[in-house]
Amino acid sequence: MKTITKTYESSFRERGSKFMGYLFPAESEEEFQEQLDTLKSKFPDATHHCWAWRLNPGQPKEFSSDDGEPSGSAGLPILNQLKSFEVVNVGIVVVRYYGGTKLGKSGLIEAYGSAAKHCLESARLISIQPVQLFEIRYPYPEENTINKLKNDYELSVQDSQYLENIKLKVACPKKNNRLFEKEISGLEHLEITFKKLGESFI
Structure with missing residues (x-):
């Protein structure tokens, strides 16, 4: 699966109608709604915001809206492009200004799908990988031991605290999860302890 970190836009005309696509990151329905509201206020005179x-x-989870266009002719082709490109935590809004010529249902499906596709083709897609989160505690002299583990198991540090001992929150790719857990379990004699925190994605 993939995601994005910034907004991408597309624009084209089809028989007089103008279609403007906006692809943006969104990690919640509330975040998406904020972006949608912004676009609606930016283009209040548009015919549709699908x-x-x-x-x-x-x-x-996925959802789509035709915003008054014939059922299945706008939101679904946009959603199908998101699925085709295997992206998540994203939203696309396609703004349409009607140009006076009806496109018909098949024409609308093509136009809305194209607007979404153009955005996705121009986007820099970033792979998302499933990870297991761990909390590791260790004394300062074992910094090199932990650095070796970081390299060997592709650990990425999510949070750190340097107090009497060091406490790290790390993300371990799921593919390395079991081997990492097995190795760190054998390091208690070095006062290195760990606990599993749950699964996530990075």
Whole structure:
């Protein structure tokens, strides 16, 4: 699965109608709604603001809206592009200004799908990987031991506290999870302890 970190836009005309696509990151329905409201206030005179989103890489949720266009002719083709590109935590809004010529249902499906596709093709898509989160505690002299673990198991530090001992919150790719846990379990004699925190995505 993939996601994005910034907004991408597309624009084209089809038989007089103008279609403007906006692809942006959104990690919640509230975040998506804020972006949608912003676009509606930016283009208050547009004929339609059709959209789709996909959220939550663990158990993807998705939704779409035709915003007054014939059923299935706008929101669904936008959503299908999001699924085709395997992206999550994103939303796309396609703003349409009607140009006086009806496109028909098949024409609308093509136009809204194209607007979404153009955005996605121009976007820098970033892979999301499932991880297991761990908390590691260790004394300062074992910094090199922990650095070796970081390299060997592709650990990424999510949070750190340097007090009497060091406490790290790390994300371990799921593919390395079991081997990492097995190795760190054998380091208690060095006063290195750990606990599992749950699963996530980075």
